[in-house]
Amino acid sequence: MSTLVITDPARLPILFQDALNAGDVDAVLALFAPDAGMRTVTGETVTGAEALRAEIGGTVAARGRLTNVQRHTLVGADTALLVTDWTMEIDGPAGARVAPTGTTANIARRSTDGGWRFTLLNPLGLA
Structure with missing residues (x-):
């Protein structure tokens, strides 16, 4: 099984978006460094x-x-700092669809294979 090597850290937010929207939890997790947090x-x-x-x-x-x-x-x-505006449409606790927005400040790190991975996600940005 081959691992995608992401050579441009600016691609990480879109890759995250696409994997999440596809419902592919494993593909989302592949974008994180082993010791990552959020x-x-x-x-x-x-x-x-x-x-x-x-x-x-x-x-x-x-x-x-x-x-x-x-x-x-x-x-x-x-190390890269990725500042991204986001909107998340999601089912709320009462079942209604809600769409919160925000700006995230994420950190990525280049690994020994030359690829970039998220090390820290902060969807609340400065809040």
Whole structure:
């Protein structure tokens, strides 16, 4: 099985969007470094593969539909800051479809194979 090597960190938000919208939890998780973490939209911090799988799986189960618009990609050495505007259409707790929006500040790192992976996702941006 081959692993996709992402040579441009600016592609990560769109690859994340496409994999999530396809309901492919494994493809989303393949975009993360092994030791990655994220801050959820509720403000909780999760780290590690199983916690990320549960978080992404919950979004897929709620029929999440993500739209990402890349604002900035800043690269220094083997680290990138990705600032992205997002809208997430999702089934709310009462079953109604809701569409929260925000700006995320994510960090990616270049690995030894030259590919980029998310190390930290913060969909709440500066909030």
